[in-house]
Amino acid sequence: MERWYAPSNERWTIEDDLTWCQLFLRDDEGFVTREELLDYYQDGYRQLCVLAQSTRQWRVLDLPPRATVACTYAWEQSNPWSAPTRQIGYRGSKGSTYTYAWELEQAEGITVTDGAAVCCTQLWEYAYLPDSATTDQYYNFALDRSHERATQVYWDNKILANKSVAELDAFDTAWWREQGEPLAWVRSPQRPRQMLIYQFQTDYHQGYELKRQDNASSVALDSVGLALGTLRELSGERTYVATSDDAQYPYGIIRSVDSSERDYVAQPTWRRPHGVIRDLRSSDDALMLWEVAIPDRAAFDESASPDLVPEQLQKYLRAYVLHCAFSRQGELYNEALAAWFDLVWQRGVALMRKLGWVTRRDRGYQREGVGITRRAVPRPRLPSTFPRYIGV
Numbered sequence: 001m002e003r004w005y006a007p008s009n010e011r012w013t014i015e016d017d018l019t020w021c022q023l024f025l026r027d028d029e030g031f032v033t034r035e036e037l038l039d040y041y042q043d044g045y046r047q048l049c050v051l052a053q054s055t056r057q058w059r060v061l062d063l064p065p066r067a068t069v070a071c072t073y074a075w076e077q078s079n080p081w082s083a084p085t086r087q088i089g090y091r092g093s094k095g096s097t098y099t100y101a102w103e104l105e106q107a108e109g110i111t112v113t114d115g116a117a118v119c120c121t122q123l124w125e126y127a128y129l130p131d132s133a134t135t136d137q138y139y140n141f142a143l144d145r146s147h148e149r150a151t152q153v154y155w156d157n158k159i160l161a162n163k164s165v166a167e168l169d170a171f172d173t174a175w176w177r178e179q180g181e182p183l184a185w186v187r188s189p190q191r192p193r194q195m196l197i198y199q200f201q202t203d204y205h206q207g208y209e210l211k212r213q214d215n216a217s218s219v220a221l222d223s224v225g226l227a228l229g230t231l232r233e234l235s236g237e238r239t240y241v242a243t244s245d246d247a248q249y250p251y252g253i254i255r256s257v258d259s260s261e262r263d264y265v266a267q268p269t270w271r272r273p274h275g276v277i278r279d280l281r282s283s284d285d286a287l288m289l290w291e292v293a294i295p296d297r298a299a300f301d302e303s304a305s306p307d308l309v310p311e312q313l314q315k316y317l318r319a320y321v322l323h324c325a326f327s328r329q330g331e332l333y334n335e336a337l338a339a340w341f342d343l344v345w346q347r348g349v350a351l352m353r354k355l356g357w358v359t360r361r362d363r364g365y366q367r368e369g370v371g372i373t374r375r376a377v378p379r380p381r382l383p384s385t386f387p388r389y390i391g392v
Helices: 014-025 034-052 101-108 123-128 165-169 218-222 311-327 335-362
Strands: 056-061 069-071 085-087 140-142 147-155 161-163 184-187 194-198 287-293
Touching (some): 014 311, 034 287, 034 311, 085 140, 311 335
Parallel strands (some): 161 184
Antiparallel strands (some): 147 287
16 A cells, blocks of 8 residues: 555545555455445444434425436436435336326226326426316425435424324325415325425425526526526515625626525535535425435545534544454454444444534524523513402
8 A cells, every 4th residue: 555644734535534444454455345445434424424313404495396307116216316306106016016096906906996187297297287187196305315304394484293194194085185385294104205295285486596598688588498607696576786896896606695684505504615506495485394414325435525524523434444344254353343443433423412412402593592591581560550359
């Protein structure tokens, strides 16, 4: 192995952590390969986030739900990009998948009871359903692979109740087809990283729309097409003022958006925002999730850094890699060292969980913090002419 110098002025990357582990093991891929160490690191990284439940962030979803890919079979969900994938259809007892509910009933040899339902591949098609038409597709939201679970869900900045499918089934109605204001959300009992909304809206809501300009004329601003390049201008019901080094002629691109009435958060929140603004979302007339985030397996690369974990806690990820390496059958097997690094790893999980409790305890959704007082609330003072007893 070539001589390696530990970075001192910047954060260690995953490649640096794996190189350190190889030097500690004194193994140049003779007993354990680099790919195996990377798998250990990836498993420890995800387990630390899942067990601690402290890596949380906001996610805004427009109504109706948007899914990049709609597929029929489960194997189609293993796409190489981290995009929301929604699976449609019904699975029969013999393993076959059917698009419509009546196809499943017909294949099973039972009476067809739902033959008039309309199949919607994408849920934004709900807005174009004919009057009194029904659909056999659940109103569910598909999330990307960085989503572990949702702790709270808001619609139009109002919190929604968390229900179960059994509670909604107690209504004795086709609750998945009832339209109205969203009242509750349900974790999908069939698909991971999906959630159902009761009730659903067919109106199309989108916080911001990205437009393009084909020609120099101002009429072209309303043209529909693919928007290319960077964001140059903001327009809407609110007022936006551009500021830069030159107050008279602002130049450059939009780096940040500030307001005294609204909060804007750059995503992802776990790393410093670099680059340009690609997409804008609003919590008005939309769903907002307070979710637990985990690293995406498909986007895992040695050149990246474990941003979901504080820099000081990366040593516990290295301890997990060494624990797995010493537990592996072969020349490196050492039960005592494996047990030791497992204790170090468990200490990192406990510390990460405590950090999560601190953030949940100190969080506040008000724009101004609430002052803490130890005085009792004073009783109301009545005028002297007020009777001492009622009726006197």
